[in-house]
Amino acid sequence: MQKSLLSKLIVCVGALLVGCSDTTTPTDAINQTSTTDTPSAEPSTEASETPAARFGGAQLEMPADIIVANPSANAERSAYFGDLHVHSTYSFDAFAFGTLATPYDAYRYARGQAIKHPAGFDVQLREPLDFYAVTDHAMFLGVIGAAADTTTEFSKLPHVQGLHNLNAPENLNIDGMGKRVTAFRTFLPQTLVGITDGSIDVEMVNDITRSAWADIIKAAEQFNQPGEFTTFVAYEYTSSTDDRGNLHRNVIFRAADKLPAMPFSRFHSQNPEGLWDWMDGLRNQGIEALAIPHNSNGSNGQMFKLVDWAGNPMDDAYAERRIRNEPLIEITQIKGTSETHPVLSNTDEWADFEIMPYRVGTTLPSEPRGSYAREALLNGLAFLDKGTSNPYQFGFIGASDTHTGATSDDESNYFSKVGLLDSTGSLRGATPLSEEIAELIRNTGRAEVKEIDGNNYMSGAYETWGASGLTGVWAEENSREAIYNALRRKETFATSGPRMSIRLFGGYGFEASMLNDEGLVARAYAEGVSMGSEMLASGNAVPSFIVWATRDPRSAELQRLQIVKGWTFDGEHHEMVYDVACAGGGSVDPVSHRCPDNGAGVNLADCSFTLGVGDQELKTVWQDPDFDPARRAFYYARVLENPTCRWSTWDAVRAGVPPRSDLKATIQERAWSSPIWFAPRTGH
Secondary structure, eight states: OOHHHHHHHGGGOSSSOOOOOOOOOOOOEEEOOSTTOOOOOOOOOOTTOOHHHHTTTOOOOOOOSOOOSOHHHHTTOEEEEEEEEEOOTTSHHHHHTTOOOOHHHHHHHHTTOOEEOTTSOEEOOSSOOSEEEEOOBSTTTTHHHHHHOTTSSGGGSGGGGGGTTTTSGGGSSGGGHHHHHHHHHHHHHHHHHHHHHTSSOHHHHHHHHHHHHHHHHHHHHHHOBTTTBEEEEEEEEOOBOTTOOBOOEEEEESOSSEEESSOOOTTTOSSHHHHHHHHHHHHHTTOOEEEEEOOGGGSTTOTTOSBOTTSOBOOHHHHHHHHHHOOEEEEEETTEEOSOOTTTOTTOTTOOSSOOOBOTTSOSBOOSTTSOHHHHHHHHHHHHHTTOOOTTOOEEEEOOOBSSSSOOOOGGGOOOSSGGGGOSTTTTTSSOOOHHHHHHHHHHTSSEEEEETTEEEEESSGGGOOSOOEEEEEESSSSHHHHHHHHHTTOEEEESSSOOEEEEEEESSOOGGGGGOTTHHHHHHHHEEETTSEEEOOTTOOOEEEEEEEOOTTSOOEEEEEEEEEEEETTEEEEEEEEEEEGGGOOOOTTTOOOOOOOOOEETTTTEEOOSSSBSEEEEEEEOTTOOTTSOEEEEEEEEEOOEEOHHHHHHHHHTSOOOTTSOSEEOOEEEEOOEEEEOOTTO
8 A cells, every 4th residue: 555546535435435546565475484474575566667567577378178187086176165255353344233143153153163142142153164364454454343452552543432342241232222323334445534634644554464464374274174174275356336335245265375465455556457467467477366256247237347447448458357366156155146137138037136226335326237247158159259268158156245254145044244243134124123123223324214014114235135156166186286177167046045056068879877876977078068168160060968956955946947148149038947847747848848837935024934845856857949050158057946045034033023125035056067168169
């Protein structure tokens, strides 16, 4: 952080900072020879340098498309589940929400231990996860905690007095909300002003960030146990456009033996292209990482634009740099699902799933076009049709974005993500507010209060959030190398919470008779391609797809298995959703491409759901009835459970009140595979 940069940031501070320009880049690296080593290096690049000059003008190679960690150990690969988007007390907003959970606590939680929620109750997973990454915000990393800690030099500054002991027991309640909101709103801009005018020592702030980053690394190293539990050193790059369009990314490092001395943040560049330049520079130093965009749904059309940051047409260099650094996107999380939107996919009956219609951190509407994954995949094909490389050939993951250190992925035990601010059913908009709390909320201006069916309810974004999600990977073993390689080759899938697994293979000559063959997976790998890959045309042959999903035994049975296809023709987007396997052995209608209704339902009085209707697994070999060998296309799999209660209905049932009438009472949990891309014959 430098004074010239921070002076530019002053004018654009809101709930998240906006309107910042490119400046310096932290390029130095540290060798992490001990978990107690403290990184110490300065951002050393001048703002006037171009990316090529900044990194020596080296031509960077694309990471290998297919990487196999240890095929002799487990050539058919296993499904592992984890969360790559978790905030701890080091994130400025998490601390302000009352979170005291450290990275160490977060990893204990992922291993299956109970930890304390900011509101004082215990939270615990139904079963441990296989991998986890603490991704605290690089911007102001650890700084607000230092302001609240009266033993630090930083806490002595006049403008942070209101933060003193912010998370002491007497302030961890609803009565402390006004103080919490006021202190948080004034802290960020006044800190920036102080650094700019010299009243705050920049080095003091940098030292806090270095110390927090070193502790995050130490925690990841301490809990990483190859073969049992995997941690990744990671952080969140938190940026947005000037109109509050979300541009956040999580940066995941492959290894921890050599790492950047400080994480690259919005303080170094508002433009994600600056992040990619920094990552390419690290790669030249032997430090491999990937970035994963999230909440594209809240980007106001900015995440998947058709032009670069400067408004210029995307070219091959831009596309290759983007996909080199961002091979995946987070398709679902607590703040909504970003697969598609009813406006964009009006023939997909399941498009209206956990839609958060707002820009992140606001109740401003977010423009759907340019904000959802399926449309971006289609735009990627259109780029190829015009002879430009595809910047949007990405795979899918899910995550939570929890700000309590604890993933909240269970509808029946949902505690949301922002600590004290949404710790009860009434605070997250599911059950009526008392008159006292309603008045307090109105006075703080933190959220709206809406009258529905004669009762006062919290209203804003919280009621549009969901108990989501998880990343699934197909990997040879539970280790950093194997899981990171699976992320790189996009052999990943996303779930909305339950631990369903889903596989997708494409090839030629796959037949239904293979489905009961013990060597099915080995043959699929040997003769075809797995999800995340490109499948080349073979004359006019029609490819076959092996699609296979298995149920989470702790959740509902599976209802239907689908293929989502997208293709371009004469410059226009086209998409189709095909049901390919139906629960109970039902037949797909050849005209509508839909399974029959299996009759599964939910009792809203107690949230019990139909048992014995649906399947433990759905598996089929499918061919596209509308296949055209001359047209580019992508195919991804989607599996849906039978309906179950949404978290808001669970909250209402426990409170003994009717579910809020303007919210959906049930949902169909689901999982998505990464796509397979079909490449047509040369010349098309």
